Amino acid sequence: MKLLAITTGLISIAFALTNAADVTYAVIAFPGSSDSVAVNVAGQDFPLQKSPMCGNLFTGVAPYGAEYRYAIIGSNGQKVENTTRHLAESATTTGNEFFGRSKTVYDIPSLPRAFNPIYPALENAMSRDNEISTIIVNADMNALDTILKAPTEDHEFAQVYNMSYISHDAIYNFEGAGIKNSGQSSKDMAKQSLKIKFNKFNKLSKDRLFGRRSFKLRAEANEPTMAREKLMMDSLAAAGAATLSSNWVRLFVNNQPFGLFLMSDDSFTAFTDNFLNGGSAMNSTGLTIKGNAMDPTNEANMVYKGPNAASYNSNDVYILEDKGRDPTVSKKSYMGPVIDFMDRLNKTVIGSDAQTPGTITDLIDSAEHTMIHLVMSFLSGSWDGIWYQASNYYLTQNRDTKKWYIITYDFDETFGNGVEDDKLMTTPYQNYSRPDSQRPLVDTFIKSPYYDPKFQDILKTIIKRFFNVRVIKPRLEAWTEMLKEDVAWDRSLPFRSPGDKEKFTVKDLDNMFTTVDSRIGILEWISNRTTSVCQQLNFNDTDDLPALPTYEKQVPNPTA
Numbered sequence: 001m002k003l004l005a006i007t008t009g010l011i012s013i014a015f016a017l018t019n020a021a022d023v024t025y026a027v028i029a030f031p032g033s034s035d036s037v038a039v040n041v042a043g044q045d046f047p048l049q050k051s052p053m054c055g056n057l058f059t060g061v062a063p064y065g066a067e068y069r070y071a072i073i074g075s076n077g078q079k080v081e082n083t084t085r086h087l088a089e090s091a092t093t094t095g096n097e098f099f100g101r102s103k104t105v106y107d108i109p110s111l112p113r114a115f116n117p118i119y120p121a122l123e124n125a126m127s128r129d130n131e132i133s134t135i136i137v138n139a140d141m142n143a144l145d146t147i148l149k150a151p152t153e154d155h156e157f158a159q160v161y162n163m164s165y166i167s168h169d170a171i172y173n174f175e176g177a178g179i180k181n182s183g184q185s186s187k188d189m190a191k192q193s194l195k196i197k198f199n200k201f202n203k204l205s206k207d208r209l210f211g212r213r214s215f216k217l218r219a220e221a222n223e224p225t226m227a228r229e230k231l232m233m234d235s236l237a238a239a240g241a242a243t244l245s246s247n248w249v250r251l252f253v254n255n256q257p258f259g260l261f262l263m264s265d266d267s268f269t270a271f272t273d274n275f276l277n278g279g280s281a282m283n284s285t286g287l288t289i290k291g292n293a294m295d296p297t298n299e300a301n302m303v304y305k306g307p308n309a310a311s312y313n314s315n316d317v318y319i320l321e322d323k324g325r326d327p328t329v330s331k332k333s334y335m336g337p338v339i340d341f342m343d344r345l346n347k348t349v350i351g352s353d354a355q356t357p358g359t360i361t362d363l364i365d366s367a368e369h370t371m372i373h374l375v376m377s378f379l380s381g382s383w384d385g386i387w388y389q390a391s392n393y394y395l396t397q398n399r400d401t402k403k404w405y406i407i408t409y410d411f412d413e414t415f416g417n418g419v420e421d422d423k424l425m426t427t428p429y430q431n432y433s434r435p436d437s438q439r440p441l442v443d444t445f446i447k448s449p450y451y452d453p454k455f456q457d458i459l460k461t462i463i464k465r466f467f468n469v470r471v472i473k474p475r476l477e478a479w480t481e482m483l484k485e486d487v488a489w490d491r492s493l494p495f496r497s498p499g500d501k502e503k504f505t506v507k508d509l510d511n512m513f514t515t516v517d518s519r520i521g522i523l524e525w526i527s528n529r530t531t532s533v534c535q536q537l538n539f540n541d542t543d544d545l546p547a548l549p550t551y552e553k554q555v556p557n558p559t560a
């Protein structure tokens, strides 16, 4: 069949003949101990062998098949995949696939850039958006079970003897990592979020994956689409901001299915170098605190309350996340510079331009960068975010310039998820702050005659470029197609922890688009939010802006 397409002479035919018997097939599968794995091409089974890279990856060479399926063959017959896979005519390898999933790599429409990156980010497969990778962990199951049975208690890491991260084009193996649950309120859920830290039980190695020394596996236990957080991170990146990255993975531990997770950034020493300096060590990276809110009187609103650290409930509200490369930072003293930040923010002159001494650019690195984070927090209705609840942001000091970077994170509660007041979807940004709150950082921009027009310009640009139904709808449609089999699988798995059992089904993926069980749909949120901003500011979402200048990736200056 393949030969019929060849019309360019003998050499091509000879090449095609060689090619025709030369496809490497590879599939991740969990066969029984006496089963074997095969690929079925043109009605014939060709056995696959266990890969030396991973005991659950089966590979082998078999003839080219425009159509093929994998099969698990046991003594009681065989289990053949339900859907036919297709191979491009020129393909010599399938890449690593997953048994029972109909497709491996999807066409996901890209997000157009609103602004070029303000800081050079470490760009790699950590932010991939067109496939679901697989993580296979062999761990101390007793220790992990102990954690999962009592998730709200403090636990040490359980040992990961070895693990593999397998995407369609790569396999990475690690030994001596640690695994435990992660998060705060997410520990109350019956599907726990997890974190994996490399080198935990193998102190001599310097393992990293995509430049990360640890990562989180976010369960998205209260989020029926599992896509909100990813959409926000990708949107921040497309808007030019420094952001955490993520990609979807299915997780297996000791051959047991744990479910679908969003693998995303975790903190480790100077983790912000990955967002701010292309992954190169930046000697000037100082401390990072994490802003958190417990309730309206204990929120990380950056309001100056005098020089005494005891006034700030720092253990719960301004939490030390990372010391960076600053040897002077300690648990006892870190609030000093943070209080200095709030004092200076308090004295910032609202209304003057960036060149005037005493303005916000003396204090934070890039007014534009901070405004992008605020605009996205507002547009997505991130009600537990930096603006509305004064929570879920990192504040990182640059030791050389003494300026601070602001990076927001934690986006499961966005695009209508968990929102108490639907009015947040239509409130103009001038009134978006939580009632009776103080938001000095936000006010610095939106109450300034100098910055407010710039803020509006960022808002309009993001809406015209990508935050609109025209751009987001096809992306959500493609993601729904890609996620639906794994979401159905995830929803069929038993819960492993006590706590809230969210009984979502694959049908709840409708929440990508519309309201389900009074939870506003992602696309519905974007549509209504965009419509009201466009009315309030009298513009439309047509992308009639000039093309962005070509982005020259800045080469970071590697230091210690």
Ligand SMILES: *[C@@H]1O[C@H](CO)[C@@H](O)[C@H](O)[C@H]1NC(C)=O
Pocket (backbone or CB within 6 Å): 079, 080, 081, 082, 100
């Ligand atoms: C094929 O579909 C049936 C019915 O939905 C299901 O029970 C079976 O597990 C599927 N087989 C594979 C290999 O996924």
Ligand SMILES: *[C@@H]1O[C@H](CO)[C@@H](O)[C@H](O)[C@H]1NC(C)=O
Pocket (backbone or CB within 6 Å): 053, 054, 055, 138, 161, 162
């Ligand atoms: C991974 O660890 C398991 C359990 O200790 C062991 O059986 C297996 O051989 C290890 N695999 C590799 C590739 O080291």
Ligand SMILES: *[C@@H]1O[C@H](CO)[C@@H](O)[C@H](O)[C@H]1NC(C)=O
Pocket (backbone or CB within 6 Å): 302, 303, 304, 305, 306, 342, 345, 346, 438, 440
């Ligand atoms: C500014 O500082 C004064 C005291 O110095 C305090 O009363 C006020 O609440 C502070 N405001 C903000 C927004 O930090």
Ligand SMILES: *[C@@H]1O[C@H](CO)[C@@H](O)[C@H](O)[C@H]1NC(C)=O
Pocket (backbone or CB within 6 Å): 428, 430, 431
């Ligand atoms: C904000 O709310 C106040 C009080 O409800 C109202 O008077 C004002 O017009 C609102 N501002 C905008 C821009 O909608």
Ligand SMILES: *[C@@H]1O[C@H](CO)[C@@H](O)[C@H](O)[C@H]1NC(C)=O
Pocket (backbone or CB within 6 Å): 422, 515, 520, 524, 528
């Ligand atoms: C979104 O806007 C549409 C059209 O105006 C409206 O019918 C729908 O109720 C709005 N959604 C919500 C959650 O308010």
Ligand SMILES: *[C@@H]1O[C@H](CO)[C@@H](O)[C@H](O)[C@H]1NC(C)=O
Pocket (backbone or CB within 6 Å): 539, 540, 541, 542, 544
């Ligand atoms: C959108 O606004 C521009 C002006 O910025 C105008 O030229 C254009 O006609 C408008 N498009 C629509 C569809 O209203």
Ligand SMILES: *[C@@H]1O[C@H](CO)[C@@H](O)[C@H](O)[C@H]1NC(C)=O
Pocket (backbone or CB within 6 Å): 283, 559, 560
């Ligand atoms: C990094 O900072 C440390 C401590 O401030 C300093 O001693 C060292 O010289 C710096 N290294 C480089 C390469 O700038």
